[in-house]
Amino acid sequence: MVTGELKNKIDSLWDIFASGGLVNPLDVIEQITYLMFIHDLDDTDNIRAKESAMLGIPHQSIFADAVTIGGRTVDGNQLKWSVFRDFPAGKMYSTIQEWVFPFIKNLHADKDSAYTKYMDDAIFKIPTPLVLDKVVTSLDGIYDMMKNTNGIDVRGDVYEYLLNKIASSGLNGQFRTPRHIIKMMVEILAPKPDDVICDPACGTSGFLVAAGEYLKENYKEEIFFNKEKKDHYMNSMFYGYDMDRTMFRIGAMNMMTHGIDSPFIEYRDSLSDQNADRDKYSLILANPPFKGSLDYDIVSADLLKMCKTKKTELLFLALFLRMLKIGGRCACIVPDGVLFGSSKAHKDIRKEIIENNRLEAVISMPSGVFKPYAGVSTAVLIFTKTGHGGTDTVWFYDMKADGFSLDDKRSPIAENDIPDIIERFHNLHKETDRERTEKSFFVPKQEIADNDYDLSINKYKKIEYVPVEYPPTSEILAEIKDLQAEIAKDLLELEGMLGE
Incomplete structure (x- = not known):
């Protein structure tokens, strides 16, 4: 959690952008992200220089040579954050705009630098030298405070706090799945050190970050004291795709600030032929966008074979099944309409999951979970790709409270079903005798099949009527x-x- 003076410093940094006329929260976070990239590139270069000196091996700094851009040449050393931050405001502004941004984009060939990969199409939007000077000074103060703060992941917390401002501003809040819901889904799937994890609509990478944090908490020694597993964690465990360049850049930064060196975050339309992933991932965690209808001609043909529809929420379910390995598991959020929709496509995808794979659980969430941005009712589906069935019974849970009020304010409250959901899911053998009047219960597959594969909890829940005298x-x-x-x-x- 970011509190006290550090929180005040971040809030004042936000105010500097607002006073300079940059008020779109996505633009602000994007500009902060660029500057953090630039700062971290300098830090990383210094760390590698020290490590090389200790090991007695030569080190070639990326800032060592003269840099030529547009026919002009400058000493590469001047492009380091630690150098240009002391320039007068006007010189600092022209250095970053004319030299640092082009320099970083041209570093894309340097495969060792994940930072530069995400700066490819960066646009410098800070309006004036005075605003830039204030922003750089403010960021320096935040970095100094982070160094002196005793927190396991204070840098990640700072970035999470920045991302929360996307949601609290009321703009583009749809990018943010509530953190406690993400954490619940990760704890349900319980990732292992050898998993390969994907979110095909990653946004700010909330699910991937939470999965990384879960692994750090539960398998720290196994991952970080084993060279192969550490390499897998840092370089080949996490995959995310997004169609919004701003979001995938912010998502990549979020992963790196949480200590994952080279996450595979890419600009990609997951539903198109651009995405050839098949039988690749052991875990998928996602809250894909439900933006209505797409044209058939931009949707991958093999997804349409499984589910002939233009609805994104159904196509993503087909995509998850295709991308998972046999034995791979998925936890995803779907709008309620997916559970009971009566069209052929709705029934087909539900039948595919239930009959040809193994549907484990349907967790029905209250409609206020995504307020104030949307009042839509949603559910979490948990299923395993088997390719040959395996659904005997499906576990249903009727979540009534998530620890926050279900109005637009979303204030913390005592009632919270999430700990109960996690506990019960990991002990399903104890659930067999539960009555359908209770919050959770099993429903046999045949009963679901007889009801057109309807997965809405109200279809199976029994309401106890108490006689009133x-x-x-x-x-x-x-x-x-x-x-x-x-x-x-x-x-x-x-x-x-x-x-x-």
Whole structure:
């Protein structure tokens, strides 16, 4: 958690951008991301120089040579954050705009630098030298404070706090799945050190970051004291795709600030032929966008074979099945319509998951979970790709509370079903005797098949009706007469007062 003085410094950095006329939160985070990239490139280069000196091996700094851009040449050393931050505001502004940005883009050939990969189409939008000077000074203060803060992942927390400002601003909030829901889904799937994890609609990489944090907490020694597993964690465990260049860049930065050196975050339309991934991942965690209908001609043909539809929410389910390895598992958020939709495509994809794979759980969430941005009811589907069936019973859970009020304010409250959901999911053998009047229960596959593969919890939940005893009619009538007499008496008193 970011609190106290550090929180105030980040808020004041945000205010500097606002006073300079940059008010779109995505633009602000993107510009901060660029500057953090530039700062980190300098830091990384310095660390490698120290490591090389300790090991007695030569080190070639990326800033060592003269840099030529557009026919002009400058000493590469001047492009280091630690050098240009001391320039006068005007010189610093022209150095970053004319030299640093082009220099970093041209570093793309340097395969060792994940940072440069995401700067390919960066646009410098900070409006004036004065605003830049204030921003650089503010960021320096934030970095100094992060170094002196005793937190396991204070840098990641700072970036998470920045990302929260996308949501709290009320703009583009759809990019942010609530962190506690992400954490619940990760804890349900419980990633292992040899997993290969993907989010095909990654946005800010919230699911991938949470999976990384879970592994750090639960398998720290196994991962970080084993060279192969550490290399897998840093370079080949996490994959994310997004169609929005700003978001995939922010998502990549979010991963790197959480200590994952080279996440594979790419600009890609996951539903198109651009995405050839098949039988590749052991875990998929996702909250894909549900933006209505697509044209058939931009959707991958093999997805349409499985599910002939233009609806993105159904196509993504088909995509998850294609991308998973046999034995791979998925936890994804779907709008309620997926659970009970009556079209052929709706029924086909539900049947595919239930009959040809193994549907494990349907967790129905209350409609306020995504407020204030959307009031839509959603559910979490948990399934395993088997390719040959395996669904015997499906576990349903009716989540009523997630620890926050279900209005636009989303204030913290005591009621929270999430710990109960995680506990029960990992002990499903204890759930077999639960009644359908309770929050969670099993439903046999055949019953679901007989109901057109309907997965809405209300189809199977039983409501307990408690008989209410009313007093005899004569007593009710007597009470009404007494009330009428009281009203008549009060009216007489009122008339008397008006007459006076």
